[in-house]
Amino acid sequence: MNNEMKSGDETTFQDEFSKRAKKYLGENSDEILVKERYQEISVYMNHLRKKIGSVKNKNYEFLIVPGESFIKIESAQFKVALGESGDFIHIMNVINGEQNSLDKLYKKDEFLLSQTSDEEFTMELLENYLRTTFKDILYHDLRVQ
Numbered sequence: 001m002n003n004e005m006k007s008g009d010e011t012t013f014q015d016e017f018s019k020r021a022k023k024y025l026g027e028n029s030d031e032i033l034v035k036e037r038y039q040e041i042s043v044y045m046n047h048l049r050k051k052i053g054s055v056k057n058k059n060y061e062f063l064i065v066p067g068e069s070f071i072k073i074e075s076a077q078f079k080v081a082l083g084e085s086g087d088f089i090h091i092m093n094v095i096n097g098e099q100n101s102l103d104k105l106y107k108k109d110e111f112l113l114s115q116t117s118d119e120e121f122t123m124e125l126l127e128n129y130l131r132t133t134f135k136d137i138l139y140h141d142l143r144v145q
Contacts, residue, residue, distance in 0.1 A: 031086040034086060034105070037089070038067075040123075041080055041123075045069040048062075073134055073137055073138070075095065076133050078093050078133040087106065087107065089105040091105070091126070091129055095136075102133075
């Protein structure tokens with residue numbers, strides 16, 4: 001008996017098997033959209049980390065691991081985390097030891113919505129949360145006196 005599998009046969013079987021399994025088990029479209037958008041946020045955060053590069057200040061951390069992105073500068077921290085169930089994204093910050101929930105993103109009608117504004121999530125919203133979190137450290141020179 002020949003145990004060799006041709007890659008074409010394997011792919012065809014995997015496609016058919018996974019399609020049947022999804023149909024039987026019920027695909028979780030909420031989780032798929034949330035995870036796809038979380039991946040986009042992770043890519044954005046990774047680009048940001050690369051642009052910051054190597055720094056002298058020891059009060060800086062930037063960590064990106066599956067399901068969580070984290071940046072800390074001095075006493076301010078910004079965190080984006082995929083919910084344990086995979087059906088929401090939590091955005092939070094910690095300022096001087098006080099943890100604050102900034103937003104929770106969830107799927108509604110094929111869109112990722114902000115629970116705070118009830119609008120579709122955009123990277124501009126993420127940027128606003130970053131500005132808010134680090135305003136006293138990085139944007140103090142822009143405040144109106």
